[in-house]
Amino acid sequence: MAENTNSKEANPFQKQKNKEEMQKQVISFAMMILFTIIAFVIVATDMMQEMFVVPVLLLLAIVQVAFQLYYFMHLKDKGHAFAAVMIYGGVWAAALTLAALGVITWW
Amino acid sequence: MSHDQSLNPETMPNEPEKATLEGKNKFLGFWFFLGGETVLFASLFGTFIALRHSTAGGPSADELFGLELVFIMTMLLLTSSLTSVYAVYHMRNNNFKKMQLWFGITAILGFAFLACEIYEFTHYITEYGFTFRSSAFGSAFYTLVGFHGGHVTFGLAWLIGLMLRNAKRGLNLYNAPKYYTFSLYWHFIDVIWVFIFTVVYLMGKVG
Incomplete structure (x- = not known):
């Protein structure tokens, strides 16, 4: 932190970066909602054969958790x-x- | 500690949660704790999967669970995860008031989730006689889901404690790591819930 602007505000460059990060996080939130809805619809409508349902549900869960870890928890x-x-x-x-x-x- | 000038710098660093050694240690230590929590919940999940058909003549998962309530609970917890992301966003922009506001919304959503869960458990106990002792399925169900609910309860107490204690302090390098650690915990609760609604409720409905 070389420059001292005497301000408690984050500097404009950083603010922009934080904003871009936030947009990515909102997109991952939308994806997570989408995956959740897909999972519930698959089960509620009984549309898939029983032997495929469980692996598909687990896959959807793992993708959601990856979003949560890498974007929401900043693991990336x-x-x-x-x-x-x-x-x-x-x-x-x-x-x-x-x-x-x-x-x-x-x- | 909090009187120290170095904790109230003129310019807030970009990642205030990791600007001090204490903050860095909290960050690392908390991820270590989350690794341990993963194992703990894995053992509860493994037990549940092994016992989920042992209903001892009582109601089965398919008869008990209603997807509507679980869907509402999932949306509540998932949204509360996003609101705590907003809170950390405002923390990094050094906007204490907005951070408190978004953490407040997180707490409200957390309470709504907890209320749904309490309603759900009372419903099972009073309407179906499905209790902790009625079957091995019941024991495994209440241990797993109840442990998650216990984590939510603990998290809410933690968050409210943090918000009240720091309400008049403002954001500094002493309390930023504390807020950040809480947000990690809250996301982890949501990670566990994703597996609970998949393994317990959706797979319970499938059979």
């Missing part, structure tokens, strides 16, 4: 390498937990 931004290590470490352990519970239940 710079300086988030360690944050990504932490959360994917958690996801890895979560996958092991689910696999273990699946194996002891159905094998």
